[in-house]
Amino acid sequence: MTPGAPSVRTRFAPSPTGFIHLGNIRSALYPWAYARAKGGSFVLRIEDTDVERSSEEAVQVILEGMRWLGLDCDEGPYYQMQRMARYKEVLAQMLAQGSAYRCYMSSAELDALRERQLAAKAKPRYDGTWRPEPGKSLPPVPAGIEPVLRFRNPVGGAVVWEDKVKGRIEIQNDELDDLVIARPDGTPTYNFCVVVDDIDMAITHVIRGDDHVNNTPRQINILRALGATPPVYAHLPTVLNEQGEKMSKRHGAKPVTQYRDEGYLADAVVNYLARLGWSHGDDEIFTREQLVQWFDLDHLGKSAGQFDEAKLRWVSAQHIKMTPDATLAPLVVEQLGRRGISAALGTHLESAIALFKDRCSTTREIADWLAMYFAPVTPSQAELEAHLTPAVAPAIETLRAALAAASWHRESIQQCVKDTLAAHGLKMPQLAMAVRVLVCGRAQTPSLDAVLALFDKDVVLARLCLRD
Numbered sequence: 305m306t307p308g309a310p311s312v313r314t315r316f317a318p319s320p321t322g323f324i325h326l327g328n329i330r331s332a333l334y335p336w337a338y339a340r341a342k343g344g345s346f347v348l349r350i351e352d353t354d355v356e357r358s359s360e361e362a363v364q365v366i367l368e369g370m371r372w373l374g375l376d377c378d379e380g381p382y383y384q385m386q387r388m389a390r391y392k393e394v395l396a397q398m399l400a401q402g403s404a405y406r407c408y409m410s411s412a413e414l415d416a417l418r419e420r421q422l423a424a425k426a427k428p429r430y431d432g433t434w435r436p437e438p439g440k441s442l443p444p445v446p447a448g449i450e451p452v453l454r455f456r457n458p459v460g461g462a463v464v465w466e467d468k469v470k471g472r473i474e475i476q477n478d479e480l481d482d483l484v485i486a487r488p489d490g491t492p493t494y495n496f497c498v499v500v501d502d503i504d505m506a507i508t509h510v511i512r513g514d515d516h517v518n519n520t521p522r523q524i525n526i527l528r529a530l531g532a533t534p535p536v537y538a539h540l541p542t543v544l545n546e547q548g549e550k551m552s553k554r555h556g557a558k559p560v561t562q563y564r565d566e567g568y569l570a571d572a573v574v575n576y577l578a579r580l581g582w583s584h585g586d587d588e589i590f591t592r593e594q595l596v597q598w599f600d601l602d603h604l605g606k607s608a609g610q611f612d613e614a615k616l617r618w619v620s621a622q623h624i625k626m627t628p629d630a631t632l633a634p635l636v637v638e639q640l641g642r643r644g645i646s647a648a649l650g651t652h653l654e655s656a657i658a659l660f661k662d663r664c665s666t667t668r669e670i671a672d673w674l675a676m677y678f679a680p681v682t683p684s685q686a687e688l689e690a691h692l693t694p695a696v697a698p699a700i701e702t703l704r705a706a707l708a709a710a711s712w713h714r715e716s717i718q719q720c721v722k723d724t725l726a727a728h729g730l731k732m733p734q735l736a737m738a739v740r741v742l743v744c745g746r747a748q749t750p751s752l753d754a755v756l757a758l759f760d761k762d763v764v765l766a767r768l769c770l771r772d
Contacts, residue, residue, distance in 0.1 A: 341599040365559055387500075403455065462474050707764065717753040
């Protein structure tokens with residue numbers, strides 16, 4: 305950081321009006337990563353002023369999703385509904401200094417104004433009827449109309465900022481009308497609350513979706529009216545779903561927490577999301593620590609990122625491989641528990657994870673494999689008929705007897721299999737696939753001796769018994 309520069313302070317400010325999905329949470333990941341990279345602070349703010357649509361359930365999904373992904377905040381969560389007294393204090397200040405004014409134009413008058421403007425092919429906008437000006441006579445205050453408060457937007461000139469994603473953006477002030485900053489009942493509006501929050505929380509960098517670009521010039525003007533310096537802005541391109549539409553619940557997006565329940569690793573999802581709009585050279589797979597070390601605002605992408613679940617699964621598979629078995633174990637136990645299967649942590653479980661994890665993209669898939677060690681299996685009739693042929697059945701009996709007399713470790717199991725093959729003149733696939741179907745419930749597994757060695761000996765003998 306430049307000596308004397310203010311500490312970096314970023315924020316994530318979601319609205320709890322629906323569950324949070326991967327497209328939303330990326331707008332938390334980047335400000336979190338930037339704050340961590342710069343040794344700054346990351347603030348969580350819940351923008352819950354839309355009382356009708358906000359819900360406590362949505363708040364909990366936000367908090368739970370961030371907790372799972374490890375996006376820890378240094379301050380918050382702050383709730384806008386708990387800051388109403390502060391907003392009203394600033395509104396009064398703006399009225400007193402003349403940067404806001406009361407507007408008594410009714411909804412019917414606004415509608416009529418809009419219709420006239422559209423008929424004249426003009427841009428619909430408030431015409432400043434109630435805006436005080438030197439020498440201007442305002443209309444008489446109408447009875448029965450509660451006024452809104454409007455921001456006195458500057459006339460002439462432009463709002464200019466250097467966006468860290470989009471570059472220089474310039475909006476003429478004459479394109480902006482006088483924004484409503486408080487409703488007739490006195491409740492403040494979104495663009496006003498955001499500005500007060502960013503000032504009070506000393507936010508230095510606003511990293512958010514580009515659907516907010518149109519709000520930014522209005523917010524900058526309010527910031528300046530309140531004597532504040534605007535933060536640095538970075539407006540992120542939209543995240544698209546696999547069909548190329550904006551990711552949303554309506555278009556099939558899943559809650560962030562569903563990826564946790566499906567067995568994706570949090571670090572894998574963080575890795576994937578980071579690359580969905582930011583890059584560090586050609587690095588595809590990296591740790592959370594590397595992300596924090598590398599992250600900056602100079603390599604944010606300018607194009608929309610498109611979600612690809614196959615790519616997410618590949619990234620998750622790489623993280624599964626590089627994650628210690630002991631770290632995966634409690635996650636696998638949790639997945640087994642979802643199936644009603646109880647499994648204990650320990651070296652035996654970790655050995656089983658080590659054997660199967662290279663085949664898996666999620667802890668759910670590992671649990672799919674390991675379930676055979678903790679619960680009965682039911683081979684399909686088709687696989688039994690395909691692999692347990694009359695030529696193989698006698699060999700199963702021979703192998704079972706040899707295993708019953710053998711010590712229980714991989715080398716001795718391997719020797720029993722070799723001896724059985726020799727005694728019956730079979731090839732390995734003929735015997736191995738039949739054994740796998742009987743013991744594991746499926747014809748394909750890693751090396752047979754390694755798989756069997758992780759079972760209790762009595763379980764293998766019971767599943768190889770062909771007689772009632």
